[in-house]
């Protein structure tokens with residue numbers, strides 16, 4: 229590695245911002261150097277071994293051709309310069325119409341909706357706008373990696389409440405104790421990555437009650453809102469008393485299978501949205517212009533499209549879950565997302581992170597260890613768990629299952 233000779237650490241006892249981001253997402257390499265995210269690590273490893281990549285969650289088939297064509301037409305039609313900072317009106321209106329159609333919510337596209345560069349930027353702008361040193365941000369654990377990184381960058385303290393096997397639902401007693409007067413934001417992810425949980429209405433209502441009691445803002449990441457299997461998605465903002473304190477975040481990546489387009493959005497009360505927009509302006513100013521009318525068209529697709537996405541994924545879930553069971557793993561069947569988790573303990577595995585780093589070469593399949601989404605105590609609790617993505621063609625999942633069937637023999 230070549231170096232500039234600059235010291236990347238700040239003098240004194242405090243870590244530099246990049247170190248706080250890395251530490252928040254468990255990224256510091258053992259030698260103190262910079263590591264990449266677990267998703268990038270596993271995708272690179274899968275490619276190097278020619279393994280089937282069930283690690284990083286992205287579909288192996290693109291979204292609707294008509295939507296891709298809409299983006300091409302937008303480019304051909306000259307939608308190639310900066311979009312307005314808060315997003316093009318057509319997409320802000322489409323987001324509002326989607327929230328109205330599916331959930332009866334009524335955000336004002338002018339003052340209460342902004343378009344972001346994926347949900348990732350929406351999360352970043354929100355946490356940087358609303359939290360800082362002295363504040364606590366409460367998440368469930370395991371937590372999606374960017375939450376830890378952005379809480380670290382904001383300077384706030386990251387507190388957690390566990391989701392435990394076998395159902396990975398919030399522990400409402402623990403949750404109550406985890407809230408303090410310093411809890412500025414409770415960051416909810418429902419349906420939940422990595423666990424695949426769809427939170428019960430009772431759990432969501434408790435979150436709202438506790439946030440109101442502590443005057444905390446609820447930030448809810450609902451990127452998997454349309455990927456639920458036989459259970460309805462309940463946006464936090466629809467619960468009584470929630471809308472006035474809730475920032476709802478989602479994106480186009482999962483629902484429409486265009487993860488690389490990085491089109492996201494958020495909505496909430498105008499004063500909070502204005503604060504977040506102030507920060508968003510300096511992260512990216514505005515987001516990819518030609519993708520915005522295309523995603524506006526996607527959001528307007530008929531209900532049958534959305535139903536088809538969930539039904540198709542449910543079948544894929546069942547194919548992979550069955551294969552994982554046949555491989556001797558304990559399977560936790562998810563109600564949402566495109567991830568299924570297993571406990572590898574029945575095969576004698578005590579360190580799933582070490583196994584995940586061997587798996588691509590050992591059997592030609594990549595997965596993600598769940599413990600990387602945890603602080604120390606949670607990592608202990610999840611040390612034999614692995615997450616597999618099932619957003620792949622059925623024949624790919626069947627081939628992965630066939631390869632994994634050799635696991636007991638290879639580990640035995």
Ligand code: PMP
Nearest residue numbers: 346347348372421451479481492
């Ligand atoms: N939140 C969760 C829970 C996710 O799984 C992901 C990954 N796709 C994101 C946010 C990021 O979404 P985007 O790609 O739209 O930035």
Ligand code: GLN
Nearest residue numbers: 267268283284285286421
């Ligand atoms: N959200 C995707 C996952 O959980 C990964 C996205 C990323 O690589 N940051 O697999």
